[in-house]
Amino acid sequence: MNAKLQSKAGRNAMLLAAFTLGAIAYASGLIEEILTHGPDIVYLAQQHMVLVAISGGLAILVGIPLGIWLSRPSMRGIAETAMQSLNVGTTVPTLAILALAMTILGIGILPAVFALWLASLLPIVRNTYQGLLSVPRHLIEAAHGMGMRPSQILWRVELPNALFVMFAGIRTALAINVGTAPLAFLIGGGGLGELIFTGIDLNETGMMLAGAIPTALLAVLVDYSTGIISYWLVPRGVNPLR
């Protein structure tokens, strides 16, 4: 009851703050300034989302099978080592990866997609791997004992029970991806970074915000929709939210 009241009060305060900020922005003419970039925002946001969709999609396509593969009993010897090297991989700043990618792949969309793919790969692999490892051993033993084949155990027992953790990884990865994508502009990958960085360079707050605010909104939107998908896709019996 108390917590409910508190969260309600918190939401009201946030709404009020947003409204106040909006009012101030309007009064200072900032909103008008941002809106003059309207067509650019739409075009660049699309480019931004294409970058996210390609790199994020590829990260999912590669990360999940990789996580599954590393979690197989036959991989036990090298799985931890592989996870550690992936961990080290994430500590390399994305900006450095972009620079490295540019030296090898040149400029444009390709190195940008590669760098974003690499940045979002790890959370997906790690959560897939950990999620599968945390499926209780006795479930797998029961499945073996009942006569399931290894592939049936993977599809019917292991993946459904790991799905919630896997989705958490995908969610994190996509949030990182949307937030990092503006850097793609620096190596000619396009996206909302174009408005942000140009705005900074020209000291034009309106232009900068025209890139930053849609980026933030996109990040929230992607996170929210991944959450919704995970809510409905993860079976009720193993979904703590349902």
Place this chain on the structure above:
Amino acid sequence: MIKLENLTKIFETPSGPVTAADHVNMDVAEGEICVLLGPSGCGKTTTLKMINRLIQPTSGKIIINGKDTDAYDTVELRRTIGYVIQQIGLFPNMTVEENICVVPDLLGWDKVKSRKRAAELLETINLDPGTFLKRFPKELSGGQQQRVGVARALAADPPVMLMDEPFGAIDPINREVIQDEFLKIQKRLGKAVMFVSHDIDEAVKMAHKVAIFRGGKLEQFDSPDNVLAHPANSFIADFVGGDRTLKRLRLVTAGRALATGAPVVHAADSLDKAAGLMKEHGRETIVMVDQQGAPRGFVRLEIAQGRKGTVGEFHGALPATIGMQEDLRTAVSLMFMHDVSWLACVDADGAFRGYLTQRGITHLLGETYRPATQAAA
């Protein structure tokens, strides 16, 4: 039904080979429950898991239904063997119905048929299908989950059931209930059951045969009564406990310990007649029955002696009666509760069948310890 021949498992460990099962020979018939007992690490679970090849035997044969299981594909073999584990192992992502239908689905049964089967099985284990079919395991209590676990193992009607401490994680009250339910189901279905336990009381209650393991060796394979009465060595004697003869009480029905030719009197009989009968049979008391033969009371010798009157005027009330089919444990418990040395034993219709005395019980239980010649004499 299940036959193990020289079944051996040697695990290679860093500290050298460990023999987990050493030339185990066993034989469990249809309708029988065989309980594998022993301290942890004795090889009972290894032996069980070799039967469905969760552990690959090092050597020896497993014959099910007259067929060497080496001839089967491992996965096909497992689908014909019911398997219940202590952690229950219901799949949390599946509903109760889907869990029960796992093996039927693997066998490619028609969906309508397997779903109908799931509902039937829930009835069998006393869970209402309407309420429980669509529930998820997390929405069931521990006892309900283990019932569903048993139902799931029974789903494809396998002739053989392997149960690895199936009721070990359930509270004592629920455990008794589920054990009784399982015995009832088993009586009807007549599976060959191998059952791992570390609880001697559970073994005595459930088993037709008990196999006691130590260090991978099968130390004794016998009926529960023989294991309790004649432990093969001091290890087994210790394992089954110093009160092992008391445990045998559970294995014998009251009907078996009755004295034959029990005298009775009716309400209209004279006390003289009652006293005469008691003297003739060397008894201190005699039961009074009604026209239907049901016990209505009893008369003591000291009251009947030297008094005039009928039994009906001087009888006392019986503190308790015991059914022929009830076990001696219940009988002795009743005797202790009412501070009496005998009970009137009645059949299913309530008719008096004889006197169950403490002497009769000790005599029956002691019979097995007397040398054969003496018992014959």
